[in-house]
Every structure is written in structure tokens, then in C-alpha cells.
Amino acid sequence: MYRQVVASTIVAALALTLGLSGALAAPKFTVGLSISTLNNPFFVDLRDGAQAAAAKAGVMLVILDAQNDPAKQASSIEDLIAKKVNLVVINPTDSDAIVPTVKKLNAAKIPVITVDRGASGGDIVAHIASDNVAGGVMAAEYVGKRLNGKGTVIMLEGIAGTSAARDRGKGFRDGLKKYPGITLAASQTADFDRAKGLQVMENILQAQKKIDAVFAQNDEMALGAVQAIGAAKRDKETFVVGFDAIADALKAVQEGKLAATVAQQPREMGRLAVEAAAKALGGQKLPKFTPVPLKLVTK
Amino acid sequence: MQPATDAAPRPAGRGASSVDLRMRVQRFGLPAAMVLLMAALTVLSPSFLTVGNLLNVTRQVSINAIMAAGMTFVILTGGIDLSVGSVLAIAGAVLAGVLKGGAPLAVALLAGLAVGTGFGAVNGIAVAYGNVAPFIATLATLTIARGLTLVYTDGRPISDLGAAFSWLGTGDAAGIPVPAIITLLVFAAATIMLTQMVVGRYIYAIGGNEEATRLSGVGVRRYKILAYAISGFLSAVAAVILTSRLDSAQPTAGLGYELDAIAAVVLGGTTLAGGEGTMAGTLLGAFLIGILNNGLNLLNVSSFYQQVVKGLVILLAVLLDQKLRGRR
Numbered sequence: 001m002y003r004q005v006v007a008s009t010i011v012a013a014l015a016l017t018l019g020l021s022g023a024l025a026a027p028k029f030t031v032g033l034s035i036s037t038l039n040n041p042f043f044v045d046l047r048d049g050a051q052a053a054a055a056k057a058g059v060m061l062v063i064l065d066a067q068n069d070p071a072k073q074a075s076s077i078e079d080l081i082a083k084k085v086n087l088v089v090i091n092p093t094d095s096d097a098i099v100p101t102v103k104k105l106n107a108a109k110i111p112v113i114t115v116d117r118g119a120s121g122g123d124i125v126a127h128i129a130s131d132n133v134a135g136g137v138m139a140a141e142y143v144g145k146r147l148n149g150k151g152t153v154i155m156l157e158g159i160a161g162t163s164a165a166r167d168r169g170k171g172f173r174d175g176l177k178k179y180p181g182i183t184l185a186a187s188q189t190a191d192f193d194r195a196k197g198l199q200v201m202e203n204i205l206q207a208q209k210k211i212d213a214v215f216a217q218n219d220e221m222a223l224g225a226v227q228a229i230g231a232a233k234r235d236k237e238t239f240v241v242g243f244d245a246i247a248d249a250l251k252a253v254q255e256g257k258l259a260a261t262v263a264q265q266p267r268e269m270g271r272l273a274v275e276a277a278a279k280a281l282g283g284q285k286l287p288k289f290t291p292v293p294l295k296l297v298t299k
Numbered sequence: 300m301q302p303a304t305d306a307a308p309r310p311a312g313r314g315a316s317s318v319d320l321r322m323r324v325q326r327f328g329l330p331a332a333m334v335l336l337m338a339a340l341t342v343l344s345p346s347f348l349t350v351g352n353l354l355n356v357t358r359q360v361s362i363n364a365i366m367a368a369g370m371t372f373v374i375l376t377g378g379i380d381l382s383v384g385s386v387l388a389i390a391g392a393v394l395a396g397v398l399k400g401g402a403p404l405a406v407a408l409l410a411g412l413a414v415g416t417g418f419g420a421v422n423g424i425a426v427a428y429g430n431v432a433p434f435i436a437t438l439a440t441l442t443i444a445r446g447l448t449l450v451y452t453d454g455r456p457i458s459d460l461g462a463a464f465s466w467l468g469t470g471d472a473a474g475i476p477v478p479a480i481i482t483l484l485v486f487a488a489a490t491i492m493l494t495q496m497v498v499g500r501y502i503y504a505i506g507g508n509e510e511a512t513r514l515s516g517v518g519v520r521r522y523k524i525l526a527y528a529i530s531g532f533l534s535a536v537a538a539v540i541l542t543s544r545l546d547s548a549q550p551t552a553g554l555g556y557e558l559d560a561i562a563a564v565v566l567g568g569t570t571l572a573g574g575e576g577t578m579a580g581t582l583l584g585a586f587l588i589g590i591l592n593n594g595l596n597l598l599n600v601s602s603f604y605q606q607v608v609k610g611l612v613i614l615l616a617v618l619l620d621q622k623l624r625g626r627r
Contacts (some may be wrong), residue, residue, distance in 0.1 A: 215434030
């Protein structure tokens with residue numbers, strides 16, 4: 001069943017690639033791309049970016065949708081091993097569950113690149129993901145410039161112990177070091193949750209008589225903070241910066257309720273993954289981690 | 300927890316109220332813990348004991364307090380309701396969806412409250428007629444309600460619900476936050492039900508000794524269903540406030556809220572075995588948790604320590620309560 005799907009996908013992709021590339025040389029390498037789910041616009045964008053880059057990079061891409069099921073992902077990658085693809089790019093459904101599969105690929109001497117989520121074990125040629133630290137720095141730069149290097153800032157943290165919370169927080173703190181006139185008056189966790197963001201911000205508003213800016217480590221908390229600040233009628237004195245660029249946040253940026261949000265670039269992520277695959281197959285040495293640039297969305 | 304010593308059924312008469320009186324006299328522990336905590340916070344943070352912050356706390360506590368009131372009914376019958384957080388989510392989503400669909404506010408509110416009550420009744424029917432253990436029955440509805448919320452919202456928040464609706468969560472009347480007024484009304488009604496009405500006596504009796512209550516001719520099943528339906532209804536009331544405060548119904552709303560509600564009830568001195576407890580205790584329990592959360596934020600305590608402190612304070616409060624009640 002899977003084999004048939006893979007086979008027909010390969011045939012279809014081959015026909016399409018040949019049809020599209022026309023005069024271009026036939027691709028030298030076949031690369032498998034296993035995506036955690038295509039039922040999420042983020043990963044659809046990632047696939048589109050990878051597809052667009054594949055033709056230029058001279059690789060034939062075989063795309064497999066794991067539908068968020070680690071077992072399905074494992075078996076479809078086994079099919080890729082049987083097909084003897086040259087390299088596999090994996091966007092794992094789960095960093096731990098993917099490890100046995102990565103080891104199988106290692107045993108079959110097929111190089112592995114991971115995208116967005118990493119793998120907890122096995123040999124990985126390169127990992128390509130958004131740089132959360134850089135995103136935090138970006139938010140700090142925006143806050144620092146907008147406040148002209150002076151003021152009181154609050155941070156709402158994500159779930160304690162998660163890598164996203166750690167990295168975004170580190171980036172923001174590091175970024176603020178450039179602005180000694182800015183003090184981080186409070187940094188409290190709101191668990192990446194909108195209701196908690198509202199509640200924690202309400203409490204901080206009680207404690208802090210003057211707040212010039214708020215950085216929330218994700219948009220959900222940022223939108224909760226916006227509600228709290230609005231209800232306290234203190235929206236003139238402060239502004240909020242979020243992270244992730246979810247639909248509600250982009251709308252809030254347009255309406256001027258949210259000052260900015262840091263956006264990941266999934267298309268860019270897909271493109272960089274395929275380019276890394278082509279480089280690896282061409283014998284080039286790759287850095288272990290390739291950060292995907294983020295961008296700040298403002299009105 | 301101690302065993303239910305008042306095992307004899309108290310279907311009517313003076314028996315129930317004299318037990319209530321005894322419990323009131325013994326209930327110094329939690330207020331004492333609360334006073335200690337508030338005194339400590341007043342010393343540590345100048346922002347704590349201000350009118351603005353205390354009103355802020357009542358607004359925040361309302362959601363957990365209202366859910367805990369419903370949970371008290373269920374726990375008094377000897378049951379448990381794990382589904383409250385998910386029921387809150389589906390009630391909030393339906394309310395927001397109906398409102399977004401252009402229906403008048405009253406219709407949307409009724410729809411949300413009906414959904415909550417319906418889920419509560421389903422819990423009650425499964426427990427009373429299906430003889431499913433309350434833990435399992437409500438665990439099942441927890442999953443079902445969460446799943447249906449995701450289906451209904453397509454995993455996305457439903458936002459921008461209008462100014463009239465937002466008054467319920469963010470507005471105030473005569474300087475008192477609307478959520479605090481709703482909380483007061485809920486607790487007043489619940490206290491009257493439990494202490495002044497036959498329904499209340501039956502609910503205590505079922506938790507005290509279900510078999511004896513049944514044998515004395517009480518329709519135990521009906522009152523159990525009622526208790527779970529009240530819990531579902533009050534989860535929906537909490538959903539109204541939460542959705543209004545956020546101006547958005549979140550598909551992930553209420554995750555883990557059942558634990559806070561249960562904690563408030565148990566802190567308030569209600570025994571998990573059923574048959575013993577008061578609404579006033581539950582309200583105090585909810586406030587203790589709320590004040591703790593508020594204080595930790597005001598003091599800017601690191602998020603790593605917050606969980607440790609929260610657990611310790613809850614443990615100490617229960618220990619102090621036990622001590623002052625003269626139990627080992």
C-alpha cells in the first residue's frame with residue numbers, strides 16, 4: 001500500500017519535474033521529504049518552499065505526509081530506504097519517536113537532515129530551524145529603538161523548561177543588554193496561554209505603576225496582555241510585542257492593538273532544507289545548525 | 300482524608316444543621332492560613348493591599364470559584380467532576396459561535412449555558428443510571444467535550460465578540476467587578492440550596508451514606524444527576540466570564556482547570572469521600588489559590604520557584620486546617 005503510494009508519488013513527481021524543468025538536466029539526486037502534517041498552513045508553506053527550491057537545486061523531491069502520526073512517518077521513511085533515495089529530510093512528528101528511524105537511515109548510509117523539530121538521537125547531517133534566540137533579540141531591538149533606549153519593560157514567559165521559552169527569553173535579555181537605560185522590571189510565566197497572559201498581566205499592572213513595553217514569548221500571551229492593558233485603560237502608556245504571527249495577532253497588529261510580532265518563515269525553512277540537501281549530496285560540509293531568519297511584522 | 304464518620308443518613312430535620320454548625324465552629328484553619336498569607340504579602344509588596352489589586356483578585360478568582368462551587372455539589376455526593384475545564388471550553392465556544400453568527404446576546408448566553416448543563420447532565424446520567432465510576436465517566440466527557448470544542452472551532456479561537464458581551468467579564472457595577480457580583484450570587488444561591496433546602500440535605504446524605512439514603516426512600520439518582528448538572532451549568536457560567544474577559548473563545552480554554560477547582564474545594568475543607576463540606580469553605584479555598592497566584596506575580600517570583608511555593612502553601616494550609624480542627 002505505502003509502496004504503491006510512494007511509487008506513484010515518485011512517478012508523478014518525476015513526470016512533473018521533467019515536464020517543468022524541460023530543458024534543464026534531469027535531477028541527479030532523489031531526496032525524500034517527510035513532513036509531520038500538511039493539515040497546518042505552516043507546514044504547507046514549508047513544503048511549497050522546498051518544492052520551489054528543488055528544481056533549482058537539481059534534486060527530485062519525494063514528499064510524504066505523516067499526518068502527525070509517528071508510526072506512519074516511520075513506515076513511510078522505511079519505504080524511502082527501500083527506494084534507495086540519496087538523502088532524507090525529516091520534519092519529525094516527535095523528536096523522540098523519530099530516533100529509531102534516524103538510526104535505520106544511518107545504518108543504510110542515507111544522510112539525514114531535520115527541519116523545524118530536531119531528533120533526540122542518531123546522526124544528523126544538519127538541523128534547520130527558526131532561531132528563537134535571534135527572534136528574542138529582534139524583539140528587544142524593536143523595543144529598545146521604539147523607547148529610545150529608556151524605559152521599563154515586562155516579559156511574559158512561556159511554559160517553564162521548554163526550549164522555545166528558554167531561547168526566546170535568552171534572546172530578549174541579551175538584546176536588552178545593548179540598552180542599559182531599559183530595565184526588565186518583571187518577568188513572569190503565563191504558560192503560552194491567553195487566559196494566563198491576561199491574568200498575569202493584570203497582576204503585573206497592579207505591581208508596576210509604569211510600564212513602557214511588554215514582550216510576550218508567544219502571541220497568545222501577548223493578546224491576553226493586550227486585553228488586560230485595555231481593561232486597565234493603560235494602553236496609551238505601553239505597547240505589546242508578540243511572537244509567532246498567528247492569525248489573531250496579525251489582525252491585532254493591523255488594528256494597532258499589538259505593536260509587533262516576530263514571524264517564522266516556513267517557506268524559507270523549506271528552501272534552506274533543500275539547499276542544504278543539495279550541498280550535502282555535492283560533498284560539502286554543513287554546519288550542524290542552520291538558523292532560519294525571522295522577521296518582525298509591524299503595521 | 301478522614302473517613303466519613305457521619306455515615307448515618309440525615310434526610311431531614313435538625314440533624315443536618317447541627318452538623319453544619321459544628322463544622323463552622325471548627326473551620327478556623329483556612330481563614331487563619333489566609334490571614335497569614337495576606338499579612339505576609341502586605342509586608343512584602345506595597346501593591347498587594349490596595350483597593351485596585353483586591354478588586355483585581357476578585358475578578359480573577361471568580362472563574363475558579365464558580366467552577367469550584369459546582370465541584371462542591373459533586374464532591375459532596377461522593378463523586379468527582381474532571382470534565383469542568385473541557386465543558387467550560389465547549390460552552391464558551393458555542394456561546395461565541397452563536398454570538399458571532401449574529402444571534403442576540405441572550406440567545407448566545409442561553410446556548411452556552413444549555414451546552415454546559417447538558418454535558419453535566421450526561422455525566423450525572425452515566426454515574427447514576429450507568430453506574431460508571433465518576434472518575435471514569437467525567438474523564439470520558441472531558442475528552443469528548445475537548446474534542447468537540449476542537450471540531451466546533453476548527454482549532455482556532457473565536458474572537459471579537461462585541462462590547463455588550465465584554466461588560467460581563469470586564470465591566471463593573473457600582474465599582475464592583477461584574478464577575479465578582481456573579482460569584483457572590485452563585486455562592487449565595489448554592490449556600491441556600493445546601494443549607495436551607497431539602498435538596499441540600501439529600502446531597503449531604505448521599506455523600507454520607509448512599510445506600511442508607513436510598514433505603515430511606517430518597518430518589519438518589521435524581522439528586523446525583525442534579526449535582527452534576529449544576530457543575531456543568533456553573534462551568535458554563537465560568538465560561539461566560541472567561542470568554543468575555545478574553546473577548547475570545549479559545550479551543551484550549553480551561554486546560555487543567557479541574558485541578559484548581561478540586562484544590563479549592565479540598566482546601567475549603569470538603570472531604571473527597573463526600574457528605575461533609577461548605578460553600579463558604581470552597582470560596583475561601585478559591586481565594587487562597589487566587590491570592591497566592593496574585594502575590595507570586597506581584598513579588599516577581601521566578602517561574603521555576605512559583606510551582607514549588609504554590610504546592611508548599613497549599614500543603615501548609617491543609618496541615619494548619621487539620622491541626623486547628625483537632626485531628627491527628
